[in-house]
Amino acid sequence: MKAKKYLWSIICVYMCYLTHGIQALILGQNNVNFAIQWGFDMSNPESAAYAAGLAAVSTAIAWTGFGKFISVWIGGEISDRVGRKKMMVGGAVLYIICFLGFLFTQNALIASVCGFLTGVATSGFWDAAGYPAVQEACPAAPGSALIGIKFFVSLSGMVYPLMVVQNASNGNWKMNVIIPLVMSFVCLALALIAPFVYDDQKKAAKGEANKDHNAIQDEINAAKAAMLQKPNKLVVFLIMFYAFLCMAIMYGAQQYTKAFGLSVCGLSEMQAAGMTSIYTVGSLCAVLFWAFMMGKLKWNPLKVILIDSICTAVALAAVLFIHQVAVIYIAITMLGFFAAGGALQTGLAVVQLFNPGPKGRNTGIYYTFMGAASYLIPVVAAQLTKASGEANAVYTLMIMLLVFAGLAILSSLYLVAQHKKIFGKSALSK
Numbered sequence: 001m002k003a004k005k006y007l008w009s010i011i012c013v014y015m016c017y018l019t020h021g022i023q024a025l026i027l028g029q030n031n032v033n034f035a036i037q038w039g040f041d042m043s044n045p046e047s048a049a050y051a052a053g054l055a056a057v058s059t060a061i062a063w064t065g066f067g068k069f070i071s072v073w074i075g076g077e078i079s080d081r082v083g084r085k086k087m088m089v090g091g092a093v094l095y096i097i098c099f100l101g102f103l104f105t106q107n108a109l110i111a112s113v114c115g116f117l118t119g120v121a122t123s124g125f126w127d128a129a130g131y132p133a134v135q136e137a138c139p140a141a142p143g144s145a146l147i148g149i150k151f152f153v154s155l156s157g158m159v160y161p162l163m164v165v166q167n168a169s170n171g172n173w174k175m176n177v178i179i180p181l182v183m184s185f186v187c188l189a190l191a192l193i194a195p196f197v198y199d200d201q202k203k204a205a206k207g208e209a210n211k212d213h214n215a216i217q218d219e220i221n222a223a224k225a226a227m228l229q230k231p232n233k234l235v236v237f238l239i240m241f242y243a244f245l246c247m248a249i250m251y252g253a254q255q256y257t258k259a260f261g262l263s264v265c266g267l268s269e270m271q272a273a274g275m276t277s278i279y280t281v282g283s284l285c286a287v288l289f290w291a292f293m294m295g296k297l298k299w300n301p302l303k304v305i306l307i308d309s310i311c312t313a314v315a316l317a318a319v320l321f322i323h324q325v326a327v328i329y330i331a332i333t334m335l336g337f338f339a340a341g342g343a344l345q346t347g348l349a350v351v352q353l354f355n356p357g358p359k360g361r362n363t364g365i366y367y368t369f370m371g372a373a374s375y376l377i378p379v380v381a382a383q384l385t386k387a388s389g390e391a392n393a394v395y396t397l398m399i400m401l402l403v404f405a406g407l408a409i410l411s412s413l414y415l416v417a418q419h420k421k422i423f424g425k426s427a428l429s430k
Contacts (some may be wrong), residue, residue, distance in 0.1 A: 006137040021156030058382035065374025067119020073422035075128030083199040091125030092188035097182035136197035158280035215429035225358035247373035263391040286341020301349040302427040308410040311338040313405035327369035
């Protein structure tokens with residue numbers, strides 16, 4: 001019944017993440033136009049000025065990741081104190097300010113500040129409030145509610161790159177900024193009118209706090225009691241570090257597949273934009289597939305992570321070494337399916353499996369590793385572009401992502417071996 005009563009809060013969160021899906025792509029998909037707006041000469045793709053313009057865009061993307069990195073941990077704590085509504089409203093306000101900045105600023109530094117604030121708005125505000133809000137509104141199926149978030153992020157990621165090309169060809173690329181700006185105002189309106197479970201409970205029953213705390217602690221104690229031995233420090237590190245590896249691959253592929261298609265594979269503008277959309281189609285299919293495998297067939301999330309890591313490495317290798325359009329499209333679809341189809345969220349389930357504890361704290365630590373990857377990848381891309389030009393930079397970046405996929409495979413194999421020791425059964429059995 002809660003899902004019906006709090007339908008507006010669910011709609012609000014999903015609308016916010018539909019908008020976030022565009023925010024995650026907006027700088028990378030419009031990189032040349034933004035660089036021109038910021039005063040860079042982008043007339044010659046072989047010039048140092050052109051490389052400097054692309055590097056400036058990558059720097060702004062990096063600041064988005066840094067905003068996520070420094071805000072995600074504390075955001076959850078603040079959300080528990082002030083409630084979900086205030087955080088959702090605050091995130092929407094920041095999005096409006098930032099999209100206005102992207103629309104009008106002619107200064108790369110101001111754009112980087114806007115990028116930083118969108119990172120704070122996304123992780124420090126919306127992630128901190130939106131993820132728990134939909135779970136609280138759908139207590140009977142919290143996993144399905146979370147999958148809905150991934151679905152709407154992927155949906156905008158599928159449509160937006162094609163919209164970018166269409167608007168640019170019509171000579172009106174700024175519509176690519178105006179549309180998410182309008183969506184941000186809708187998010188603000190929904191956040192203001194929607195009731196949130198946590199906020200209502202916080203007002204109604206402060207006296208139940210100790211009872212709720214004891215129930216949470218009992219759940220944690222029961223999970224620890226099911227272990228035959230305590231996980232070692234390397235296990236605890238690797239389950240958190242997976243967030244870095246997964247996000248680095250996912251973020252790098254999301255932001256730079258179009259540039260890779262254009263500069264390395266020789267694709268047309270529409271073909272390269274199609275790579276990003278196909279990548280997103282793969283992630284949408286994976287969301288539904290893995291929800292079935294883990295929800296209905298009860299597959300262990302560690303088994304899913306191992307399969308994701310192996311297939312991600314295969315897909316990256318195909319993209320790197322076989323420059324045929326059909327093969328690239330198949331590989332990009334695989335990459336979306338196995339790297340971006342809920343792998344990051346599945347990794348969080350593995351964290352709770354091996355390191356049972358307060359969910360907010362575990363989520364904060366895990367997503368801090370994620371935020372570090374969001375910051376590092378565009379910084380590396382910017383430096384590589386300055387040093388060697390766009391084509392060499394994106395190719396080197398893709399090789400780095402392949403190395404990360406290899407590390408994810410090795411980490412997953414080690415965790416599978418440890419799972420047998422800790423729980424007395426193989427993670428691959430289900």
